[in-house]
Amino acid sequence: AQSVTQPDIHITVSEGASLELRCNYSYGATPYLFWYVQSPGQGLQLLLKYFSGDTLVQGIKGFEAEFKRSQSSFNLRKPSVHWSDAAEYFCAVGSSNDYKLSFGAGTTVTVRA
């Protein structure tokens, strides 16, 4: 069964600084990988996804993520954080033979002025 680990429960970053959120997955075959963002009181919004091909994936809101098979990782990055990026971020993995997503526990990002 697939699983996802997000090692950082909470990250605080200054506005304008760079951000990197870690994600490690466990899956036997080529995974489908996703990053979602959840603003307070809202549902989840897809930031980006990786199915195959180029290992550097661009998403919405200036985010990108890099798939590294050798490290079983799919870390999310943003070069310059805005106050509106304060939210909870979830990494997820899906299998190629069903429709289920397995989510990590999430990383809460706080942005300080």
Add this chain to the structure above:
Amino acid sequence: NAGVTQTPKFQVLKTGQSMTLQCAQDMNHEYMSWYRQDPGMGLRLIHYSVGAGITDQGEVPNGYNVSRSTTEDFPLRLLSAAPSQTSVYFCASSSLSDVYGYTFGSGTRLTVV
């Protein structure tokens, strides 16, 4: 507005009571699912459906029932609520042609006392 609508947004139940969380989508999506979100645990799949008349269990199905009589609706039933079911519940839908292109509802916050 097209999307996934969940009702109610908030609910308080007494232990042993029953209730139904409603989920409706107007995008003609075949795939619908229910997740619960608990602090430090991310989202966990309760039940899912790949079309009208077809449902299956996810990771944490105990204590919950679902049915899918129409494409649009996917209600989640709690037969006898327990404090362990206190959580935020999210419904999501997607098209089978873009199965991981989930659209999430805004959630139902349920408290069982």
